[in-house]
Amino acid sequence: MVRVRIAPSPTGIPHIGNTRTALFNFLFARRNNGEFLLRIEDTDRARFVPESEKAIYEILEWLGLKWDGKVIKQSQRLEIYKDHAEQLLKKGSAYKKEGAIHFEMPRTGETSWDDLIGNKHISFKNETQEDFVIIKSDGFPTYNFANVVDDHLMEISHVIRGEEFISSTPKHIQLYKAFGWSPPDFAHLQIVLGPDRAQLSTMHGAKSILDFRKEGFLKEALLNYMALLGWRFAGQMENEERTPYVFPEREIMSLDFMILFFELKDVNTTSPIFDIKKLEWMNGMYIRKSQISNLKSQIWEYLDKKYPVETIGKTAPLIKDRIKKLSEYLLLCDFFFKEPEKYEIDLSGKKEMFRNIEIALENLTEWDEIGIGEHMQKVAKDIGVKNREFFMLLRVAVTGKKISPPLNESMEILGKEKVIKRIKKVQNL
């Protein structure tokens, strides 16, 4: 039975790095019909950040990486750790010193294991190892100790975690040995690096997943991108002659697809660097692929349901190819909800032209995109203004901006009354 866990400590809001670890654990569990557990390692009272525990739940739920069973919190298991430390004391593999309990590491031989990432044998000479604290003088267990006790008690079969724990794995293995337990399999994932090539960390300004959501990233894109950082589908598709992955579409994968094909042996051994550009491209890709009804509700919810959902629904088709993030919706579409107050081009002195436009629009019986377009082209021709210039001025008059969704469609959606009102308004500039 495969049982994995993620063991975040509530000392910060999860970012791409540790969330990717969660994703890989989740994929491995689902792929193998196993369980994916969540343990909060809150034994460091000094670094505790209150809102981070809530954020951990929120992020996992939002992304659809729901854990199985109930959450284990180390701060509520202090007795368990004490009991186990006591056992080691009795066995003589631990000793007290300065109010803390220390574990005695062997001085000779070596400690090693076969790591599932890269399928390699890693070994440390025991002479390089040192004794370490398992129970602090405040009675709390240290990470190294609580981690091992819990992984055993929770019957974890595979420990899939970041590479930063490789150096402490000998400690863990020796602990298992001292207890007479058999250690789980280990898989140490390569660390995700920032553009500065240093490990992604909150301290270093890495954005949290919550930040990405706030910026309008879709969970599908985030999930897909995180998976691609070190893993890709290694199967063969039809028509692929030479090497797999030559088609871009195989980079776009749903969570279900990933679950179907995820294998630890296909996880890369090199540390990937997080590239926001590719994430943005991928997010745009997901937005473009979205069904309008789905995109509509995503935007609506993203904007805290403050804007009329019908208008969002009507305008969504106009902007789905134009935005990379949900946050860009209002940049393009705010004019649907309020009249422009300022104009990116000086429209004064164009009174005559807008008067002509107004009359032409007034005379329109069918208020639709095609009719509007035809009539406007005619006006442009009649007054001898090039399309390019004519429509730019009209665009600014209606939207306030030089960049906007397609004009005719926008005018149709806005409605005759509002459009004419705006055309009248610019005649008084």
Add this chain to the structure above:
RNA sequence: GACGCCAUCGUCUAGUGGCCUAGGACAGUGGGUUUUCAGCCCAUUAAUCGGGGGUUCGAAUCCCCCUGGCGUCACCA
């Protein structure tokens, strides 16, 4: 510094001895479509596979050394 992990275009990667004068994607550049901006389409720049030795008829692929990057060296996790 000690210990450990890693090493293919700027970035993510394909590649497990001959299909590689190294393929794809993102980013970049040029062009086309065009009523803006996107999108889409086409083209294109970019890696002497970190360096040096081997092994082999043949190496990005196997071995060794060097170098570099990263990680860990707490009563943090």
